[in-house]
Amino acid sequence: MIRTVVLDVGETLTRDDRYWASWADWLGVPRHTLSALVGAVVVDGRDNADALRLLKPGIDVGAEYRAREAAGRGEQLDETDLYDDVRPALAALQAMGVRVVVAGNQSAKMGDLLRARDLPADLVVTSAEWGVAKPSPDFFHQVIGVAQAPADQTLYVGDHPQNDIFPAAQAGLLTAHLRRGPWGHWWADDETVQQVADYSIDSLLDIPTLVNPSWRSGSQG
The missing domain is CATH 3.40.50.1000 (HAD superfamily/HAD-like)
Known part of the structure; x- marks a missing residue:
């Protein structure tokens, strides 16, 4: 039961389309590039945030998240x-x-x-x-x-x-x-x-x- x-x-x-597209736009990289890297870390059994770290070594993901929110380019959700x-x-x-x-x-x-x-x-x-x-x-x-x-x-x-x-x-x-x-x-x-x-x-x-x-x-x- x-x-x-x-x-x-x-x-x-x-x-997750909007989520990863907005990250790509924020970091100034092609959306396809980030999408492909997300796929790569999936296959490798790694955390999906590692895709961001591959693009920008040393990135502080939390700090960048807060910066996006402060700039009005943070998380969104609609139907x-x-x-x-x-x-x-x-x-x-x-x-x-x-x-x-x-x-x-x-x-x-x-x-x-x-x-x-x-x-x-x-x-x-x-x-x-x-x-x-x-x-x-x-x-x-x-x-x-x-x-x-x-x-x-x-x-x-x-x-x-x-x-x-x-x-x-x-x-x-x-x-x-x-x-x-x-x-x-x-x-x-x-x-x-x-x-x-x-x-x-x-x-x-x-x-x-x-x-x-x-x-x-x-x-x-």
């Missing part, structure tokens, strides 16, 4: 940044009586931006607001604390094995690996990921069917 669904943010709910399946999938889950939580590695500002979108979710929270980030076990202890359901009845959905699937499973949560974005596609067929993840999905609209196998997206208005 799945009573609560907790979802990652980047490349689960939101496209076009959401994947098309987000609202119907989350709304379907809530209609089933499932608690929906959004919790990912994001800034406090992104938390505000997500809440401003008025998503069909019972709680939206970020790692910055909790003061702990994935893959720390403490992050997933926080997830269990807000789930309002036992860990083995709580499903964590994400695209990144190291940040999402492996630590969530270690915390005792059910897990669904989403084939989306560079991490999701690169690791989707990895044997270890398939063994650890309870489910492998191609769309968030697959999740309501995990809760109720008779549910079909086409039946939703």
Whole structure:
């Protein structure tokens, strides 16, 4: 039984296109160059911020983030940044009586931006607001604390094995690996990921069917 669904943010709910494009523009490099480097560090199993460090050795990512915000060129989010399946999938889950939580590695500002979108979710929270980030076990202890359901009845959905699937499973949560974005596609067929993840999905609209196998997206208005 799945009573609560907790979802990652980047490349689960939101496209990262704007995020990386804005960083490329800020650093004065071609967007394709940064995108390619993000792919390279993904394959290498490194932190995605390493793509910025490859472009600008010695960069203080936190300081540059603050400078972007001060210049009015910081994080933004609008409806076009959401994947098309987000609202119907989350709304379907809530209609089933499932608690929906959004919790990912994001800034406090992104938390505000997500809440401003008025998503069909019972709680939206970020790692910055909790003061702990994935893959720390403490992050997933926080997830269990807000789930309002036992860990083995709580499903964590994400695209990144190291940040999402492996630590969530270690915390005792059910897990669904989403084939989306560079991490999701690169690791989707990895044997270890398939063994650890309870489910492998191609769309968030697959999740309501995990809760109720008779549910079909086409039946939703």
